[in-house]
Amino acid sequence: MDKNDTLKKAGLAAVILLAPGGYILGATLAARYWQRRRAEGPVEDTVADDPGQPPA
Structure with a gap:
């Protein structure tokens, strides 16, 4: 078994x-x-009821 085949098997196991x-x-x-x-x-809810007015 060559080194490349061993690395493939180790990667698959991981x-x-x-x-x-x-x-x-x-x-x-x-x-x-x-x-x-x-x-x-x-x-x-932090959004104002009226979109023209900033939140209180």
Whole structure:
């Protein structure tokens, strides 16, 4: 087996092992973000009722 073939197999193993972990990490971070955001309550509207008037 030559060096190029070994590198291809190592790269394939890295993709198989690391990509699912990346998806799990990303999903976990997104879930924590949305959970924290939901716990904070609704976001106040800072837009003025009349577009010609600045917000109070």
